[in-house]
Amino acid sequence: MSERHIVIIGGGISGLSAAYYSLKIAEQRGIRLKVTLIERESWWGGKIRTVRDDGFTVEGGPDNFVTVKPWALELCHELGLTKRLLPTNPNARRVFILWRGKLHLLPHGFLTFSPDLKGLFETDLLSWRGKLRVALSVLLPKREWNEDASVGSFLRYYLGSEMTERVIAPLMAGVYGGSIEQLSARMTLPTLWQIAKLHRNLAWASLVRTLRRRLFGQTQVNQNLSFFVTLRSGLGELVETLLANLTEANLLLKRTVVTLMTNAEERKVSVTLDDGGKLIADAVILSTPAWAAAELLRPIDEFLAAELSSIPHTHAITVSLAFDQSQVRHPLNGSGFLVAPEDQQENLLLACTWTSSKYPPRAPQGKVLLRAFVNRLVPISDEELVAEIVKVLRPLLNISGEPQRSWVFRWESAMPQYTVGHAQKVAKVNERMRHWRRLFLAGNYLSGIGIPDCIRAGREAAEKALRFIG
Numbered sequence: 001m002s003e004r005h006i007v008i009i010g011g012g013i014s015g016l017s018a019a020y021y022s023l024k025i026a027e028q029r030g031i032r033l034k035v036t037l038i039e040r041e042s043w044w045g046g047k048i049r050t051v052r053d054d055g056f057t058v059e060g061g062p063d064n065f066v067t068v069k070p071w072a073l074e075l076c077h078e079l080g081l082t083k084r085l086l087p088t089n090p091n092a093r094r095v096f097i098l099w100r101g102k103l104h105l106l107p108h109g110f111l112t113f114s115p116d117l118k119g120l121f122e123t124d125l126l127s128w129r130g131k132l133r134v135a136l137s138v139l140l141p142k143r144e145w146n147e148d149a150s151v152g153s154f155l156r157y158y159l160g161s162e163m164t165e166r167v168i169a170p171l172m173a174g175v176y177g178g179s180i181e182q183l184s185a186r187m188t189l190p191t192l193w194q195i196a197k198l199h200r201n202l203a204w205a206s207l208v209r210t211l212r213r214r215l216f217g218q219t220q221v222n223q224n225l226s227f228f229v230t231l232r233s234g235l236g237e238l239v240e241t242l243l244a245n246l247t248e249a250n251l252l253l254k255r256t257v258v259t260l261m262t263n264a265e266e267r268k269v270s271v272t273l274d275d276g277g278k279l280i281a282d283a284v285i286l287s288t289p290a291w292a293a294a295e296l297l298r299p300i301d302e303f304l305a306a307e308l309s310s311i312p313h314t315h316a317i318t319v320s321l322a323f324d325q326s327q328v329r330h331p332l333n334g335s336g337f338l339v340a341p342e343d344q345q346e347n348l349l350l351a352c353t354w355t356s357s358k359y360p361p362r363a364p365q366g367k368v369l370l371r372a373f374v375n376r377l378v379p380i381s382d383e384e385l386v387a388e389i390v391k392v393l394r395p396l397l398n399i400s401g402e403p404q405r406s407w408v409f410r411w412e413s414a415m416p417q418y419t420v421g422h423a424q425k426v427a428k429v430n431e432r433m434r435h436w437r438r439l440f441l442a443g444n445y446l447s448g449i450g451i452p453d454c455i456r457a458g459r460e461a462a463e464k465a466l467r468f469i470g
């Protein structure tokens, strides 16, 4: 068989995974394959950006990934990174909520939306009325849901307004950078959505599960496995290791794909670069953000472009701050805090990770590293932004003096919003893509925004492309 050529557009984790799995599958199946990976920025990894400075490991984008979804862990195992995985500090797994100007401890189980009764009754985040509403939700009748609903309306039914607005809203904003009134329950809470379809209500299902476990000793989720993990030298280590495994690929950095040319019958795809260079491919994987894929597809498929560009995105800024330990009098005995929507109006912050508590190797001995998360683009300089963030954090964490170092990363249109109806939109996109047999999509807007889902998307696109051309 003659050599086949796959071009992958976008060198974020979706594209890097697509390149890695393409070469791996080709080798397994004895297919002679050339892979070209093209990235327009001056670094590989897309949103994954790790800066190592003066003993600090600073993450500009994602700082960890969940272990409940297997694809990132599987890739790390394949790449020999298992021993490099860093779990969250077991002494710093508590999370706080900033509500009405004060930090409140999030009781056990709230992170996974399954509060235990002790935690529920002890918390000062909810009034007695709010607590009773959660506890009595076990009596709710079964409710039939249509195609989709917002996270807000879905969870308000089961947990009441207080729990939904003070606990769930900040948790969801911390992941998606968006509002529970717009996010789709079906896409962002697929397990709870399924449970609600099958059982009388969420609390009832949780009670039945607990009773079964007690009576029949059914296996419980491994509580020892950290819910989040990262890599010892930061997530950049995953990018660097992937690149080290892509020596056979043609890697083009600081090159932008400007046009794609194909039609349904053609046997090849023609890819034009910003320097006028042309590549001829048997298959192309678009692993860019949705809006960038829309621009490339617009000349050949207006419908597809319209669907992709209708996916809303929010912006993100991370501000990392380094202090001497003596400057921060708060014990930082947790992994950080999330901000309740009520308090988001008053300040810029959406969340703050106590990085050096959550992952101690991120800062040198005697230093504190904090990371603030903002979900709007603010037209002020980095210095002004740092000053604003310090102003908010100072009274909460009892900070004296100014930060010794700071790092600001601004990400425009970075977080796709899985709004109500997103599942139908993705179904339409997938259906339409069947028409373009040599084009494949991978990215964070399809079936999950997190790193494990992006790796799965890259891997699945590689499998489909190889199946087609092989």
Ligand SMILES: Cc1cc2nc3c(=O)[nH]c(=O)nc-3n(C[C@H](O)[C@H](O)[C@H](O)COP(=O)(O)OP(=O)(O)OC[C@H]3O[C@@H](n4cnc5c(N)ncnc54)[C@H](O)[C@@H]3O)c2cc1C
Pocket: 009, 010, 011, 012, 013, 014, 015, 038, 039, 040, 041, 045, 046, 047, 048, 060, 061, 062, 063, 064, 065, 066, 255, 256, 257, 258, 287, 288, 289, 292, 316, 317, 318, 411, 414, 415, 442, 443, 444, 449, 450, 451, 452, 454
């Ligand atoms: C601040 C922040 C914090 C986050 N925290 C977490 C977290 O802790 N855990 C987690 O799991 N997820 C987190 N996420 C989400 C996760 O990081 C992203 O969803 C994921 O990294 C996206 O990867 P990707 O490869 O799909 O897209 P990207 O990383 O956006 O990569 C796409 C690449 O395509 C390139 N490109 C676009 N157009 C072209 C073109 N025409 N030609 C060539 N190249 C092009 C872009 O330059 C870009 O590098 C976070 C995201 C942000 C922004």
